Amino acid sequence: MKLFDVHIHLGTRSSDVAFDASALLGQMNRAGVRGGAIFSEAPRSFASHNRGHDGYQRLDMVLESCKAHMDRLFPILWVHPDEDGIDDLIGEAAGRGINGFKVICNNFYVYEDKSLRMLERIAKTGKPVLFHSGILWDDGVSSQYNRPLHWEALCKMGGLRFSLAHCSWPWYDECIALYGKFLTNHMKHPEDNSEMFFDMTPGTPVPYRRDLMTKLLGCGYDIEHNILWGTDCQTDHYNDQWARKWHHLDSALMDELHASEETKHLIFSGNAERFFGLSDVTYKHRDLFSDGS
Numbered sequence: 001m002k003l004f005d006v007h008i009h010l011g012t013r014s015s016d017v018a019f020d021a022s023a024l025l026g027q028m029n030r031a032g033v034r035g036g037a038i039f040s041e042a043p044r045s046f047a048s049h050n051r052g053h054d055g056y057q058r059l060d061m062v063l064e065s066c067k068a069h070m071d072r073l074f075p076i077l078w079v080h081p082d083e084d085g086i087d088d089l090i091g092e093a094a095g096r097g098i099n100g101f102k103v104i105c106n107n108f109y110v111y112e113d114k115s116l117r118m119l120e121r122i123a124k125t126g127k128p129v130l131f132h133s134g135i136l137w138d139d140g141v142s143s144q145y146n147r148p149l150h151w152e153a154l155c156k157m158g159g160l161r162f163s164l165a166h167c168s169w170p171w172y173d174e175c176i177a178l179y180g181k182f183l184t185n186h187m188k189h190p191e192d193n194s195e196m197f198f199d200m201t202p203g204t205p206v207p208y209r210r211d212l213m214t215k216l217l218g219c220g221y222d223i224e225h226n227i228l229w230g231t232d233c234q235t236d237h238y239n240d241q242w243a244r245k246w247h248h249l250d251s252a253l254m255d256e257l258h259a260s261e262e263t264k265h266l267i268f269s270g271n272a273e274r275f276f277g278l279s280d281v282t283y284k285h286r287d288l289f290s291d292g293s
Helices: 021-031 055-069 086-095 113-125 148-154 172-188 206-218 240-256 261-275
Strands: 003-009 033-039 073-078 100-103 129-131 161-165 195-199
Touching: 003 240, 003 261, 021 033, 021 055, 021 073, 021 240, 033 055, 033 261, 055 073, 055 086, 086 113, 148 161, 148 172, 172 195, 172 206, 206 240, 240 261
Parallel strands: 003 033, 033 073, 073 100, 100 129, 129 161, 161 195
Antiparallel strands: none
């Protein structure tokens, strides 16, 4: 079954030059991973992750790294609302072929005006946003910005597709409830066509994984078309053992829960293709309170 990894970080050795895409693809092949979303270097607000490059330099580096393999490596620009000229940067990135945007709320709330303005600009490009959510393992006090219910503010942002990484662990119950809110809002107000996705990237330690999968697939919400799969691996060394471990575990849990082969296909690759606009597939969510018939 084809695998698409939506969560691959630029490695520390790749910050100044294009990474070795051929070596990365070899490691991905060993894990059975066909395609992957590659995050650029972090914005300057992440001092420990950035060597001082501005947004255009980060854009150049991630595009250059992926350009020879755009059928398998999909560049993502990491942005922050405090960056100078953020509107122009977003427009240029979309025009030059970026596949999406990465955002981590490390020192701001997603519902702040500056953040909403940035997200409205991204929504106009038609590109998706991959958010971090849940506890943030940085070197600061920042997890308060990443409780999933803060993303309720995006219900009315028409046209925005976004994912919440790690299913907001340890707050994945709250994350699932938030998804229900988005479904309900869309049923009542179809014009509010923002769409939320779960990014299952660990996150969740192994003992919690069964509970998460049971709740995702058993909550009764129309959810199978909105789950993505990722690893949190890096371009410098794509850990194929780690990727295989999580694929095998997640596949086994889905089998235990009697998930269909179609559901497994959607989670492991099909939903990512729709999320990034790589296919013509569309999906209309069923009513939250229907019996599914």
